[in-house]
Amino acid sequence: MSAVKQLGYLVFEVSDLAAWENFGTKILGLELVDARGDDGFSLRMDQYQQRFFIERGPADDLAAIGWEVEGPAELDAFARRLRDAGHEVIQGTLDAAARRNVQALIRVNDPAGNPNEIFYGPKRYSEPFVSPVVRSGFVADEQGFGHVVVASRNDEEHQAFYANLFGLRLSDYIRCEYFGHKIAVTFMHANARHHSLAFGGGQLKRIHHFMVQTKSIDEVGLCYDRFLFSGGMVHQTLGRHPNDKMFSFYGYTPSGFHFEFGSGAIEISEGWEPVTYGKVSEWGHHPPQLLTKAYRRAKEASATKA
Numbered sequence: 001m002s003a004v005k006q007l008g009y010l011v012f013e014v015s016d017l018a019a020w021e022n023f024g025t026k027i028l029g030l031e032l033v034d035a036r037g038d039d040g041f042s043l044r045m046d047q048y049q050q051r052f053f054i055e056r057g058p059a060d061d062l063a064a065i066g067w068e069v070e071g072p073a074e075l076d077a078f079a080r081r082l083r084d085a086g087h088e089v090i091q092g093t094l095d096a097a098a099r100r101n102v103q104a105l106i107r108v109n110d111p112a113g114n115p116n117e118i119f120y121g122p123k124r125y126s127e128p129f130v131s132p133v134v135r136s137g138f139v140a141d142e143q144g145f146g147h148v149v150v151a152s153r154n155d156e157e158h159q160a161f162y163a164n165l166f167g168l169r170l171s172d173y174i175r176c177e178y179f180g181h182k183i184a185v186t187f188m189h190a191n192a193r194h195h196s197l198a199f200g201g202g203q204l205k206r207i208h209h210f211m212v213q214t215k216s217i218d219e220v221g222l223c224y225d226r227f228l229f230s231g232g233m234v235h236q237t238l239g240r241h242p243n244d245k246m247f248s249f250y251g252y253t254p255s256g257f258h259f260e261f262g263s264g265a266i267e268i269s270e271g272w273e274p275v276t277y278g279k280v281s282e283w284g285h286h287p288p289q290l291l292t293k294a295y296r297r298a299k300e301a302s303a304t305k306a
């Protein structure tokens with residue numbers, strides 16, 4: 001069965017284009033390309049023409065996940081397979097493909113209603129990407145731009161959809177308690193990147209976060225500084241995950257969902273065995289707002305006792 005090669009792009013519908021331009025270029029260190037005036041712009045991070053389509057709209061959420069397949073035969077096979085499994089597949093017009101800078105695309109929703117676009121033939125630059133902000137650059141190209149974590153309704157159904165129809169393979173699970181919240185996340189890979197997609201229930205938006213990976217640990221600290229000094233709100237402090245070993249932090253994007261900025265992840269190798277982890281992080285990744293609340297509550301409780 002043909003499988004998707006990589007996570008090619010994300011499309012975001014955002015209410016504040018100016019804030020996203022500043023965040024994308026000055027904080028994340030991506031390059032603004034294809035400015036479309038009031039309609040939006042795109043962001044580049046490697047040889048691919050773009051990895052993010054930022055489009056104006058009220059949703060402040062994920063508008064589509066773009067997955068790359070090898071060529072026209074694979075795209076046709078995907079459309080047939082999805083239709084045979086009872087999913088509604090929309091053939092993208094030539095215009096729609098041109099807007100995404102790809103040869104052709106189809107659209108299909110996953111079982112939680114997250115919109116997917118499957119495409120082949122992305123446009124690429126011949127010159128390497130150089131960021132004036134993130135000098136060491138990003139781990140992207142054949143691994144795709146990074147990963148995305150989205151909402152699911154039924155985890156088993158969600159996993160079966162991406163395994164049986166997209167050809168994603170299981171990386172591992174995280175099941176634990178985190179500051180009073182039940183965490184159940186499934187991680188899946190398409191290539192050497194530990195996970196291109198993860199999902200779990202109990203989320204307010206379609207997207208929980210997206211992640212971009214730099215080639216140097218220092219870039220994570222530098223981005224943390226840029227973000228703090230820009231007035232950005234940290235969602236989770238610096239830390240390291242137990243499964244992909246990513247050293248990273250999380251912050252709020254201008255649309256209210258989160259981004260993860262990381263480095264140092266392991267890659268999937270031959271004979272990979274999925275396991276279940278009982279914690280979100282080996283250390284760090286603490287939520288400052290919840291810590292403050294927990295601290296205040298503990299102080300109030302001890303004051304009441306005294």
Ligand SMILES: [Fe+2]
Nearest residue numbers: 147149211260
């Ligand atoms: Fe992540």
